[in-house]
Amino acid sequence: MQHENFNRGLEKAKQKDYTGAIVDFTAELEVNPYFAEAYLQRGLAYYDLGEVLRAVSDYTEALNLDSKLIQAYYSRALARMVLKNLPSAIDDIERAIRLDYNYAAAHNLRGTLLRKAGDVHGAIVSFKKAAELYIVQKDAENCRLCMEKIKQLQPKPQPQQVVSIKSSTSTSPVIMHEGDYFKQLIEKAEQGDIREALESLNWVFQVDPQDGKAYCCRGVIRCKQERYIDAIADFNQALKYNFQDAIVYRNRGKARLQLGDNTGAIADFNKALELEPDNAMLFIARGNAYRSMGNHYGAVQDYTKALQLDPEDAHAYYNRGLAYTHIEEMQQAINDYQKAASIFCEKEDWKNYQKALDSLNKITVPSQDLNKAQSTILRQKLLRLVGGYWEIAERLIEDAKYYYPGMSEDWYIEKVISDIERDRR
Incomplete structure (x- = not known):
C-alpha cells in the first residue's frame, strides 16, 4: 500500500496521538525522503506537542522540497509568531497570501501579526479582508471574530477633559x-x-x-x-x-x-x-518594548545605540543577544552573551551572570561535546545551517548514525552538512 506509514500517521494525528504520528511520519520519510507533505504533517504534530523549534525545522524542509506548499508557509508563520520572530512570520504569511489571495485564515493571521507589530491600520485591513472571505465561505463564527477584532482596534472617541490652567509663573x-x-x-x-x-x-x-x-x-x-x-x-x-x-x-x-x-x-x-x-537606559527600555512586540530589528538598533553611549552596559549586550537569537543571527548572539557574562562576572552580579550563561548554552554546542575530537569550525558550520538550534543538529546526526553505523563523529557531521547543502541546492 502506497504511503502506508503516512496515512497511519494522519489517523493518529486526528486522534491526537501526536507522538505516534511523528513515529509514522518519520518512518515514511525514511522510505520517501523527498515527501514534502510528510515533513509538513510531522511539523504540525511537533507543533501540537509544543516542540515549536522542531516544527519550524520540518516546515522549512517541506518548503525546500515544495516552495508552493501554502500550508507550510502558514504553519511556519504561526510557529514563528509563537517564537516572537515577527519579521520572519510576516514574511511567511505574505508568501502564503501571494500564493492564494483568497486564503481567509492567512489574512486573519496577517492581521494578528501586524497588530503585534504595531501596524493598527494594516491589521484592520487584513481582518476586514479575512471577514469578507469568511462570509463567502459561510463561516459565520470566524467572520464574527474578525469583526470583533476590528472593533477593538478602531479608535474610541475621547471624552472632553477639563484642563486646569496654571500661571506661567508657577x-x-x-x-x-x-x-x-x-x-x-x-x-x-x-x-x-x-x-x-x-x-x-x-x-x-x-x-x-x-x-x-x-x-x-x-x-x-x-x-x-x-x-x-x-x-x-x-x-x-x-x-x-x-x-x-x-x-x-x-x-x-x-x-x-x-x-x-x-x-x-x-x-x-x-x-x-x-x-x-543621551540616556542609554532609555534606549534599552525602548529596545525591550520593540522586542516585546516582535520588532527584533528595531530592538537591535536601540541596544546598539545604548552601547554606543555606554560600552560596558551588560544588560544592553544581553538583551541584544536575545534579539539576535530571534532573528537567527547566532554568532552575534553568542558574542553578546559572552560579553554580557564577562561584565556581569566582573561586577559580581552572579544572578545575571548565570542567566547570560544559560542563554549562551541554549544556542551553542553542549560543553561535553567540545571535548570530543571534533573540529569546532565544522560544528559551528552545522550550527549555522540549522539556525543555531543544536538539538536539531543532534537529531540529524542520530539519523545519520542509524543509517551509517560505525563511522567517526566527524564523518557524521560532514554527512549531515553535505545533505543539508545538497537539499538546499
Whole structure:
C-alpha cells in the first residue's frame, strides 16, 4: 500500500496521538525522503506537542522540497509568531497570501501579526479582508471574530477633559539634583519602608494637592509595588500638573510595558528621549518594548545605540543577544552573551551572570561535546545551517548514525552538512 506509514500517521494525528504520528511520519520519510507533505504533517504534530523549534525545522524542509506548499508557509508563520520572530512570520504569511489571495485564515493571521507589530491600520485591513472571505465561505463564527477584532482596534472617541490652567509663573518644584527629598523617599521605599514613604507623600499632598513631582514619586513607588495601573494614573497627574520631566515618561513607559501596552510604552520612551537623548537606559527600555512586540530589528538598533553611549552596559549586550537569537543571527548572539557574562562576572552580579550563561548554552554546542575530537569550525558550520538550534543538529546526526553505523563523529557531521547543502541546492 502506497504511503502506508503516512496515512497511519494522519489517523493518529486526528486522534491526537501526536507522538505516534511523528513515529509514522518519520518512518515514511525514511522510505520517501523527498515527501514534502510528510515533513509538513510531522511539523504540525511537533507543533501540537509544543516542540515549536522542531516544527519550524520540518516546515522549512517541506518548503525546500515544495516552495508552493501554502500550508507550510502558514504553519511556519504561526510557529514563528509563537517564537516572537515577527519579521520572519510576516514574511511567511505574505508568501502564503501571494500564493492564494483568497486564503481567509492567512489574512486573519496577517492581521494578528501586524497588530503585534504595531501596524493598527494594516491589521484592520487584513481582518476586514479575512471577514469578507469568511462570509463567502459561510463561516459565520470566524467572520464574527474578525469583526470583533476590528472593533477593538478602531479608535474610541475621547471624552472632553477639563484642563486646569496654571500661571506661567508657577513655582511647582523641579528635581534639580539626586539627593533631594523625593529621591530619599524612593530610596526608603526600595529599602522596604514603603508605608512610611507613602505616608510622607500624603503629607506633601495635604500641603499641595497639585504637586506634580509628588505624584511622580508616588508613581515610581507604585511601580515597585507592581501596581502599574495606579502608577500610570499618578504619572498622568504629574504631567497634568506640569511636571514635564523625563523620569515621568520613562517610568510610565515601563509601567505600560509591564501591562503589555508596547505601543504606548514606545511613545513614552520617545518623549523621554527627546528630553534625555543621551540616556542609554532609555534606549534599552525602548529596545525591550520593540522586542516585546516582535520588532527584533528595531530592538537591535536601540541596544546598539545604548552601547554606543555606554560600552560596558551588560544588560544592553544581553538583551541584544536575545534579539539576535530571534532573528537567527547566532554568532552575534553568542558574542553578546559572552560579553554580557564577562561584565556581569566582573561586577559580581552572579544572578545575571548565570542567566547570560544559560542563554549562551541554549544556542551553542553542549560543553561535553567540545571535548570530543571534533573540529569546532565544522560544528559551528552545522550550527549555522540549522539556525543555531543544536538539538536539531543532534537529531540529524542520530539519523545519520542509524543509517551509517560505525563511522567517526566527524564523518557524521560532514554527512549531515553535505545533505543539508545538497537539499538546499
